[in-house]
Amino acid sequence: MLLGVLLAALPFLVDAGLGRTWVRILDFTLLYMMLALGLNIVVGYAGLLDLGYIAFYAVGAYLYALLASPQFGLHLPFWLLLPLGALVAGLFGMLLGAPTLRLRGDYLAIVTLGFGEIVRIFMNNLNAPVNITNGPQGISLIDPISIAGVSLGQTHTFAGIEFSSAHSYYYLFLALTLLVMFVSMRLQDSRIGRAWAAIREDETAAEAMGINTRNVKLLAFAMGASFGGVSGGLFAGFQGFISPESFNLLESIMILCMIVLGGMGNIAGVLLGAFLLTVLPEALRSIGDFQRWYFNRIIVDPADLRMLLFGLALVLMMLFRPQGMIPSAQRRREFKHDDAPQEPAPLYDQQK
Amino acid sequence: MDLSEALLASLLEARKLCVAYGGVKAVKRVDLDVNAGELVCLIGANGAGKTSLLKSLCGMVPASGGTVHFRGASLTHKPSHEIVRHGIALVPEGRGVFSRMTVKENLEMGAHIRHDRAAIASDLDSVFTRFPRLKERAAQKAGTLSGGEQQMLAIGRALMSRPQLLLLDEPSMGLAPLMVQKIFETIREISQQGVTILLVEQNAKLALEVSHRGYVMESGEVTLADEARALASNPEVRRAYLGE
Numbered sequence: 001m002l003l004g005v006l007l008a009a010l011p012f013l014v015d016a017g018l019g020r021t022w023v024r025i026l027d028f029t030l031l032y033m034m035l036a037l038g039l040n041i042v043v044g045y046a047g048l049l050d051l052g053y054i055a056f057y058a059v060g061a062y063l064y065a066l067l068a069s070p071q072f073g074l075h076l077p078f079w080l081l082l083p084l085g086a087l088v089a090g091l092f093g094m095l096l097g098a099p100t101l102r103l104r105g106d107y108l109a110i111v112t113l114g115f116g117e118i119v120r121i122f123m124n125n126l127n128a129p130v131n132i133t134n135g136p137q138g139i140s141l142i143d144p145i146s147i148a149g150v151s152l153g154q155t156h157t158f159a160g161i162e163f164s165s166a167h168s169y170y171y172l173f174l175a176l177t178l179l180v181m182f183v184s185m186r187l188q189d190s191r192i193g194r195a196w197a198a199i200r201e202d203e204t205a206a207e208a209m210g211i212n213t214r215n216v217k218l219l220a221f222a223m224g225a226s227f228g229g230v231s232g233g234l235f236a237g238f239q240g241f242i243s244p245e246s247f248n249l250l251e252s253i254m255i256l257c258m259i260v261l262g263g264m265g266n267i268a269g270v271l272l273g274a275f276l277l278t279v280l281p282e283a284l285r286s287i288g289d290f291q292r293w294y295f296n297r298i299i300v301d302p303a304d305l306r307m308l309l310f311g312l313a314l315v316l317m318m319l320f321r322p323q324g325m326i327p328s329a330q331r332r333r334e335f336k337h338d339d340a341p342q343e344p345a346p347l348y349d350q351q352k
Numbered sequence: 353m354d355l356s357e358a359l360l361a362s363l364l365e366a367r368k369l370c371v372a373y374g375g376v377k378a379v380k381r382v383d384l385d386v387n388a389g390e391l392v393c394l395i396g397a398n399g400a401g402k403t404s405l406l407k408s409l410c411g412m413v414p415a416s417g418g419t420v421h422f423r424g425a426s427l428t429h430k431p432s433h434e435i436v437r438h439g440i441a442l443v444p445e446g447r448g449v450f451s452r453m454t455v456k457e458n459l460e461m462g463a464h465i466r467h468d469r470a471a472i473a474s475d476l477d478s479v480f481t482r483f484p485r486l487k488e489r490a491a492q493k494a495g496t497l498s499g500g501e502q503q504m505l506a507i508g509r510a511l512m513s514r515p516q517l518l519l520l521d522e523p524s525m526g527l528a529p530l531m532v533q534k535i536f537e538t539i540r541e542i543s544q545q546g547v548t549i550l551l552v553e554q555n556a557k558l559a560l561e562v563s564h565r566g567y568v569m570e571s572g573e574v575t576l577a578d579e580a581r582a583l584a585s586n587p588e589v590r591r592a593y594l595g596e
Contacts, residue, residue, distance in 0.1 A: 191464075194457075194460075194461065195464070197450070197453065198450055198461050201450035201451060201452055201453065202448045202449070202451075204412070204444055205444055206450075206461075207412060207433065208410070208432065208442040208443075208444055208448070208510075209436065209461050209464045209509075210432075210433045210436030210437055210464055211433060211464060212433040213433070214431075
């Protein structure tokens, strides 16, 4: 209840305290939370290391941009684009999943990494011979999201309170993040969630339990991808402009860092990780202002310092709390019993 | 124990079964039968093709030739998740417990293909009665169990699917001699309670002691098939596998 009031009042508090820019940062935080929850299904639940997750975000974003911008003169409504984005991204998820079903661990990571780059490079080059994506220039003037005739791109006054565009987007993103959270929680406790856990633990044994490992893995890829597709569409509408640059490998790694840092497999942990890794880099920008104020000049470029501190934080985290800040129950157990008898090496794989 | 083959209904029937990895033939035209209620063992040296044969029976490696029938239905080329639903449960080599799940969660995974909750709960109780150690450690994660306990868990988990045929792959591997003895007693008990078992084992002495019939495999082929007692007194088997 209290949390509900706080979440509802948050954009106004942030607006009053830190300014409009920070409301937008808040919106981005929610987008990243959705992305991280989506990747958490693939990596945290099913244990499939996906380093190209941003590709699904790109697919969702480009789908929205192409169907709701002057690029093709199409302006499809949001309520249609949202499920369509989920569906198409889900299909792309299966497209990635199908050829990689037999791969495990590192091999899977390499293929997914390649997949992510292929999607980005496609977006970058699909401007000739037929111009589809507008290449590196990206697509601009994307329609803002509009619900029931109310465009979230404009400022609205409702009951005497002024809602800026950033505020309206906040509420939409919040609602969808809560929905994604709810779906994630239900999935974890479901039959499918348990099947994912079994595959993550021991694929051969999971097969022996009667789990259709092929379908269940494809489902993990598709579910995770569809969450990414939804966030991508929201991103395109919110930002009004997208280009292939936004979907590079570093973004995939960043989202992976969010879930590793926060606690893989744990929803609260994933949300915290997404929050910290979106807000902290922004907060560290102010180091530049601080230097200017204190030394009257900029000694260290804040952008460099940000990456330095970020790297340092990751290293320290992996050294002192590898299970993440809020680890899932299973990972907590795993890290607690380091001296426990270990599983013998998987002999099945050696015979293949 | 005298189990005459003619009186028993054939449960599993493999004919001319072949398994190949690339060009290497691991199993060559093997005929194998398991009748209802029997405990059959498959013995042989390392690399003789025992595990390949077993994995092909439960659909984990494709057969490159031959047929498998189970209770009259063809299992040839069926995927493993369907074969489990026919009533065949595998206890994989190296146990394959879900080490980060608790003992109870592991056992519940064993009943993944079932939906009859009340019966699952009662089966869980009977596994706990059979293995009191597992009951004591029900909330503990499976990776912290000792090797023998993990083997019990793997067997218990397989029983949770109410199999008609239990496939055991090297249950004695990596266990202390006392524990091996105990696992074999358990296997005998399960068999006496009416579960049909196909046991793949390197410890030929113990395997032949508990089994009704046995097959001897050598470089991918079945070289001998007989009553377990006859095999145990066969001079060739005694020399090659029983260390005499």
